[in-house]
Amino acid sequence: MIRVPSSGPDLIRIERVSVRRGHRAVLHDVSASFPTARVTAIVGPSGVGKTTLLGVLNGLIAPASGHVVFDDVGRLDDPTSLRAARHQTATIFQDHALIGRLSAIDNVLLGLADARHPLSPLPWPAAARLRAAKALDDVGLLDLATRRTAQLSGGERQRVGVARALIRRPRLLLGDEPFASVDPALAQQLGALFRSLAVREGLTVILVLHQLQLARAIADRIIGLSDGRVAFDGAASAFDAELEARIFPSLALSQSPSQPKETICSND
Template identity: 65%
Template sequence: MLVLHGVTVRRGDNWVLKGIDLRIPAGRITAVVGRSGVGKSTLVATLNGLLLPDRGSIQAPDLGDLADSAVLRNHRRRTATIFQDHALIDRLSAIDNVLLGLADQRHPLSPLPWSEALRRRAAEALDEVGLLHRATARTASLSGGERQRVGVARALVRRPRLLLGDEPFASVDPSLVRQMSADFRTLTQRHGLSVVLVLHQLETARFLADRIVGLVDGCVAFDGPATAFDAETEATIFPFVPNNED
């Protein structure tokens, strides 16, 4: 789906990603793991085109180099992102939040209501995540799990080929994460999506992903099947930090 060659990204005075070489496989779920501050969210931002590399390149084999503005526009049209806080507008209904995923398909200053075709498409996306019965509920009244599903529906309504997620289960009750991640995997397989998720729960990464990428200090320290992410690898990605307090 994407090929990264020597991708290096600087934020301020800090080099956050340092020469990343990576292939994002089509039709698979890739989990990105690592300690806070190692560059996981920055990597997602480069994959969806919000950040351009200071060095290196990102290629979409069927489109071209994302440094080309036309290629980047086409790539972003077929990419959707689920954010950690879901980026929902609380005063709007669930279906209106899902419709925001289609905002690039009409003029931003249009006074006209959403078309019937687009509202039907948003309703279908909510139905896919089991939330059609809450379509008219204000998002502020929804539970953490329901809000997460609205975020997924808003991504799916774009009919993407590449789906990115920055800790999409972070605000979900831990007791629900395994079932929701299983439902998420079923959805993405049904749509044939390529998926990259930043996850902080290793158990979820092992259960959900086909492949795990482990980052250490802005570099790839592990890239392989989820089944190969063993205790020794975990110790490399999450090294023990001694507590110096008495």
């Protein structure tokens, strides 16, 4: 395993984590720490445990052994610590997870639901709606705020999902293939937004990506998984094509997603 030491305080760390599904080890003895104000990309071929690792980080998957520690909150195997960590965490899902009959802005406002009450009725207070409008503006969708998400394109829905995560003002932002429905230009712009938030707000960003070229472009750090183990952990600039070929010989470099294309500057 290739590991390059990182600097800076860590928001969350995993210590010797293993996850099993039946008799198969999905993650095996994985340790990693994730510093504040940094973007980390988790990469590797399909089936090596990338999404499972993300599930461990947000407490949705309990490891068979090892543990996860969230800053001063504590270990996530403690229910009180897990609840506290989740209040400081937001996740962007690959499948959008939006309610199609609601408008874009109302879907974004649902990101605040657990901060009030999970069954809080609409309408939301004006201050909350302004906050949601700012999040939509950050992803270039303010002009579609009142449109039902069922009427939006795949890329537009993905951007609503990003805005819904940002409205929480989390300390930890997790993304499971957050650029799957957008073209490379928009992915770069959203990646630049994440980097800006990481620096400006001290946000810890962890993204599962299948596009290695994109990971090198937007991440400060890359963690490469192979057969459920950490094969590389270091600066994105150190993860060059030669190293990629050595660690992931069967992984074809994806230059662009195959979904419909759009950009933040488009008028669609």
